Amino acid sequence: MTLTTEPNARQYDPVSLAPMAFWAKSPEEREEDYAVLRAERPISWHPPAEGSMMPPQEGGGFWAVTRHADIVAVSKDPETFCSGEGIQMEDVPLDILEAVSSFLATDAPRHTKLRKLVSAAFTPKRVKKIEEQIKAQATRLVDQLIETGDCDFVEHISRRLPQWTIFEMVGVEDQETREIATRAADGMVSWGDEDVRQGREPAELLTESLMALINVALELAEARRAEPRDDLMTNLVQAEVDGEQLTDEEIAAFFCLLSIAGNDTTRNTTSSTMRALTLNPDQRALLREDYEGRITVAIDEFVRWATPVMTFRRTATRDVELGGQQIKQGDWVVLFYSSGNRDPEVFDDPMRFDVTRSPNPHIAFGGGGPHYCMGNQLAKTQLRAIFWELLTRVPDLEAGEPVYLAGNFMQAIKSMPCRLNL
Template sequence: MGLFSTSHPFTTGVDISSDEFWSRSFQERDEAFARLRAEAPVSWHPPVSYPAPHEEQGFWAVTRVEDITTVSRDSETFQSRHGFTLDPLGARSTGGSYFLAMDPPEHTRHRGLVSAAFTPKQIRKIDDRITENARLIVDDLVGAGDIDFVEACSRRLPMETVSDMVGVPKSERGRVARAADNLFGAGEVSRLPAEEAMKLKMEEAIYLFSLAKDLAAHRREHPSDDLLTNLVQARIDGEGLSDDDIGAFMLLMATAGNDTTKQTTTHTMLGLAAHPEQRDWLMADFDGRIMGAVEEFVRHATPVMTFSRTASRDVELSGARISAGDKVVLFYCSGNRDETVFEDPHAFDLSRPRTRHVAFGGGGAHFCLGSGVAKVQLRSIIGELLRRLPDIEFGTPVRMKSNFINGIQSLPAHVG
């Protein structure tokens, strides 16, 4: 029991824990977050609904950019090793979080092993491949008629990129994509009762672990110029990574490296269709404006909405007295609509001045390692789509119910 924790002041009148709340649209939910940002930027709430027994008492909701950044940059006080999801069991239930659930110095060593694959130099090496993949994807869309845009376009480029980097064979890429969809609550999982969905998610995680171990064994015997070869050859304090480490990394790449870019692509195309003046502004100088516009793509989409930490000591944050052992949740979906940081935060404004958003995290040790690759992919696929399919028509999106991913499960579209 920490020095501060005799009882927690539950926030009254603002519900961000129920299933009903997370079934609402992003915009409807932000009415609650706007009130929290204004009245109680760090506030205590009961745990979210979860289909398995747990002992969690609740969580602190951190809703402003300034506090999200403070927590993100202080890994000693706000730790990741006890889980990183809003759900009570979160990362511990999947067993596949790799360095997302580590703290320095362990996190620093493991992240260092894979960071070489994400340097600007390495990203330039895969840039041409990403550009070519984007072109081939749009080739398949030309004249396609009625499609599911998520299935036919958004999900393809990130999975191809991840598979190229890790060395997933062509024969397994469709299966890996399905596993990633199910792990994030899309695909078949979305149609199952809670307990069956949990079982399928575990099966998909086991599949990705098994695939990674098989690929790692192959790379030990047949090294190549890919990230997996670097991992099997790497040493930490003289020891190589375990098969479990490599399996967890595969799970991380197949999910975090896939769904975030997939969702941003879908949200961005909907935003451009709804705001043709923004599309026209971008296309007037695409090469000069696209990388600034990408920042607005990811801020406005906020594909990852939440991450959690656990306080290692008693600490005060914006007047809230947080006790050691308390769960602290960073609401990126709220931070990216923070009125104190962004003028007219709900607007989709590609000319918005560069401002510190939190779509890639709030900085610190866990800032998104793949942000550079994500930006290159978004530049490539959005550019191909706008240049070659300017008249694509979209229907009504089917949204995922999730407290983690701001997801669109399917999107009917017509390509003439």
């Protein structure tokens, strides 16, 4: 027999998720393609992502996992689907990966030890401690919004609260440095966007942003070594893993990870939610009627709706079958959270923004397993605080058309006009 079904398994899917053009579309347009894949070819093979910074490997590509159940299964099996060989859907030079991903791109046992150095700051008790400050900050932001009037919602609201929160926790004190670090963190996830690049090569933007983040991190580390405080950077400079202190590179990587994960996620959920509440006045009315009673359930819908992190990658550590496909050791497996969060097998009427949706087993914080978002409760606390202020003090605020970032990682809104209608 010379004919086997083997080569067929490796044919690239006609619905391609690899081109830059796919990632420049709106979330609604991408969903049309995901719907086809979920229904017909839930595990599909794709050519290497376009615009990668490294030449693609011969015959390379990735498996796209688009169903909720399969994303959860892969997430919960880190021994078969590891993170230590990279977490992005394109090939990133190893030094850059190590410089920014910290424990996110590691596996047990090192992942467990590194993650614990910072996870203790995100426990319910610690989040509770900072909650009053987050509320006060949300109040101040809406004070300023009312003073400013109609403006860019992202600039004046969405990016401000997460920026304040994460850098307050890490220990970055002055606003100027917070701005430098935020812009650099944005740069790390924006290299696929021509507007942001402004003629620069992706690698150029990435390197520039990375250097800026490392500079801020190392200056702060130096300051905390000299004079410890009660913040995350102090924990990091004092920490020991397996009897050894963290290196400067490791500390900087932690800082990069916290800056990116702490800023972009909650920011984009805030923007996306404000737009959804504008387009769905009935849902806004439900929250206004009984905020305290409904917000906890609603926040999960905000997060499902936004799904700020669209993709993460795993690498197969052995040959394995997944959803009827033969995955080979070393194959790249990309989890499409945006698709899983619109899976009609799990969510009734998934394209409906429904603040009363319950249960809501969304996978916007991850599909479970060791890499589940440790900032989930911090994010929820911030969303609860900011939407309380917005819905009570500028109840008729209207968010206009969002301008989306092009790229395959963050579902990000670069800007979005708002009218206060006071």
